[in-house]
Amino acid sequence: MALPMSADAPTDICAIVRALNAGDMRTCARLITRIERSEPNLVPLLQALYRAGGHIRIVGVTGSPGVGKSTLVSKLVAVWRKRGLRVAVLAVDPSSPYSGGAVLGDRLRMKEHSCDEGVFIRSMASRGQLGGLAKAAGDALTVLDAMHWDVIVIETVGVGQSETDIMRHASVVVLLQTPMGGDDVQAAKAGITEIGDIFVVNKSEHPEADHTVRQLEEMITLALCLHPEKTWRPPVVKTRATHGEGVADLAGHIDGCFAHLAAQPETARLQLRDRARHRVGELLHYMLEQRLRSxxxxxxxxxxxxxxxxxxxxxxxxxxxxxxxx
Ligand SMILES: Nc1nc2c(ncn2[C@@H]2O[C@H](COP(=O)(O)OP(=O)(O)OP(=O)(O)O)[C@@H](O)[C@H]2O)c(=O)[nH]1
Ligand SMILES: [Mg+2]
Structure with missing residues (x-):
């Protein structure tokens, strides 16, 4: 049952929360469209949804354009589906002002799941979000969180500040590299070891793949020397997403990372606090900007x-x- 979306009276809010709880994908899709349009009257609903959420594993997948994120996510979804998990994917494209281009590519790449009731796939592009795409993506995650998925994946191109912001919504961040170019990793921003919990060298059929793995291992070792307080050593996983190779291994490492977090309640607590602080800051920024605009x-x-x-x-x-x- 899709619900009317014109007004959000308290009864409507209850009905929408109930529909999402029951897994109504149309309601979810329409709500995300409203978020994309920056509709002003969504706040009471998002408040209700936020308060009811917070139980879901969010995995971030990031890396340069074309590195193979969508292909890999599609294969990961297949692994999780075999285990009976229900998965939502939010592909966020900060580079495109329209829902075309890469976003269309994402749909094609993930089309094997399009008829699966246990999978929701949605792309968001940076059209119309006055307060930034990261805020809109956060709102969309709040909606998805209320639907009780087992896993939510958020995919975005990893280049600038806005993408790093988007990744802050995830508990576990998977950072993709390719072996192309040989010195790819050195050229990458030194900060990547700060972002990734798991590193993936995709397109691993390339002869330089092992070299890239070694470079990443060295960077991780160095980063851990500088931060001895860190108890998680990010694994480096080789994948060939087009063929599904290494994907089950990656799924295992994602489980491992969540298990590590669960075994470190203090770290998990600090992460949640950091995320909440960041979210409040993001909204404050948005509200101030709105006030200034008006x-x-x-x-x-x-x-x-x-x-x-x-x-x-x-x-x-x-x-x-x-x-x-x-
Ligand atoms: N050779 C090879 N090609 C791959 C592999 N994984 C993905 N590709 C190809 O790389 C291209 C880009 O893949 P995508 O999954 O769209 O990459 P993406 O990172 O999601 O791209 P954007 O969303 O545009 O940033 C496609 O043509 C894929 O078929 C791989 O392991 N080996
Ligand atoms: Mg993609």
Missing amino acids: GVGLLPENLIDSVVARASDPYALAAGLLARMD
């Missing part, structure tokens, strides 16, 4: 005039306005 009461014209006349300055005015919000 201009309502926040930037009084006479104060702007004083900045123009250099009787005041933008630094003093910004600090003063921030202080007034306390």
Whole structure:
């Protein structure tokens, strides 16, 4: 049963929460469309959904364009489905302003699951999200979380700040590399060892694959020397996603990483706190930006005039306005 989405009166909210709870994919898809459109009246619903969620494993999959993320995710989904797990995939494409291109490619790559009731696949592109795609992706995850999937996968191209932000929603981050180019890994940002919990060398039929694995192992060893407090050594897994090779091994490492987190309640707690803090910061940023865009009461014209006349300055005015919000 798909529900009307025009208004979110309290009864509607209850009905939507119930529909999501019951696994209604159409309701979920329509809600994510509303999120993509930055509809303003979603907050009470998202609040209710957030409070009911928080029980699901979120796996992030990231890496450069074309590295094989979608192919690998599709094969991972197949492994999980064989184990009877229900899986949702959110592919987030920060580079594309439209739902075309790579997003269409994702659909094609994952089409083997399109008739499976136990799988939900959705792509989001950066169209219309005034507050940034990471915030919209966070909202979409809140919706998916309320549907009681066993695993949620979030896939995004790993290049800039916004993608790193998206990855902060995941408890376990899988970072893909390819062996192409040989010095790929050195060229990659030094920070990758901060992001990845598991490293994958995909397209491992390439003759340079073992070399890339060794480079990654060295980087991980170095990173652990610098952070001796870390108790998880990220494994490096070779895969050939097109042929499904190494994928079961990867699924095992993902389980291992979740088990490690479960055995380290303090680390898990800190991670949850970090995530919640980041989410609040993201929303605060969004709300401030909305207020600034609407201009309502926040930037009084006479104060702007004083900045123009250099009787005041933008630094003093910004600090003063921030202080007034306390
Ligand atoms: N040779 C080889 N090709 C692969 C492998 N895995 C994926 N590919 C191919 O690499 C291309 C890109 O794969 P995708 O799965 O779309 O990569 P992606 O990282 O999701 O790409 P974006 O979402 O566009 O960033 C496709 O043509 C795949 O068939 C592999 O293990 N070996
Ligand atoms: Mg993809």
